[in-house]
Amino acid sequence: MNQEERLISILNYLELHKTINIKQICEKFNVSRDTARRDIVNLTNQNLVTRTYGGIAIPSFHKQIEDYQERLQIEPFSKNLLGKAAANMINDSDLVYLDISTMVNFIPQYLESKEVTVVTNSIDCVYELVQSDKATIHILGGIVNKSSRHVSGYSAIEKLSDFNFNKVFIGTAGITEDGIYYGFEEDIYFKRELIKNANHVILLADYTKFNKHHKYKGLPYSSIHTIITDKTLPDNLNKVISKNGIEIKVVNKE
Template identity: 25%
Template structure:
């Protein structure tokens, strides 16, 4: 297999997932780790991908991120599943039995909620898919937001101006994008709901796979100063990791299944 063939395969892979480890690429290409690292260095040098710790990540503005930004919830839930499940597994460790928590709508939060279904917790959610799952499979104390169902983006919300009568130790939420301005969203209803729920929790924990740093929705929902913890995958660049740490946010890195 030629260098060009390997580079094409790597670029095609990053259209479907945010990160690939050296080990992932060894298995896919059938070559040595040294060859994979040379390929990574070359692709990084010409600017089509980003070299990150342990592997390679889709570059800012790459086609994968562009397509993901416009997908509806039901499709987005099935993108980057490996990274989202790894993030949910790490986030689960932040929850203690007996806690009262808010789990927001969104695909990564859905995977977290599934993991928490049978824990001794009080969970408030505005996610219709998650509420349905917890109602059928969970044993946790479930509190569901009141109001109308908005099928896209899949949340329950009341048009009456009021905050839920629920106070949480932690508010877990996803985001459409991340920048120095904070968590970003494009859907006006999500902007409103997230700001309301952020007033009902001591801590805000952001769950976001590394591709979210490539997406730039138009609305800044929460500043970085309001976020206490970010859980992401190993595809995060050194530059973005430094931005998060400089903002005083605890950074937790989830290892995908390709890493031991």
């Protein structure tokens, strides 16, 4: 089956099932993940489908997806690059935590060849990780937040004390000279407890978060070891971050 025939078949499948992910394309059409991704890009560029986390959907169905899923489409190219760079920091046998950040949720697709143990409260992270035969997955318990697709509550925070993470990957709603900001009060308490159990804390933040305040100041720079971003930091942020000895990784888009 050539690509044109395969694309037609994918569209026919979507008419019946509304969505399809990369793993399903690989299995249904006996192609590699790289080929499946090229098919997705081809259909997306023709405006025949809309990207979702881990796959594609027909446009009419995608309109029903919650705000969190829509945020995955903001700067998707940069988020994908940052996710790949973050995944490259993860080694076999690592115990890692993956945050509910839309940016962090691009990491799991690059972990399929690594024998890692992942703890998360993100439903989308779990969805992507179950497609890997090598990853061991722990999902924190609690109440399901349908709009942001994660599990929250006291039991989720309490369970964090059971782990000693090699690496923790978190996102942010904003970065200023004062520190790291979040949009919800619950986030700051969860993050503060999380970093107590981490050997290395990695913050993923694209340029849209630079010098952006939000409702709650969650973490000081002393909590962060590495920042992965897609553009050179503004001078004011670079100065304070360098002063705190934080490693800065700027992902090359070329």
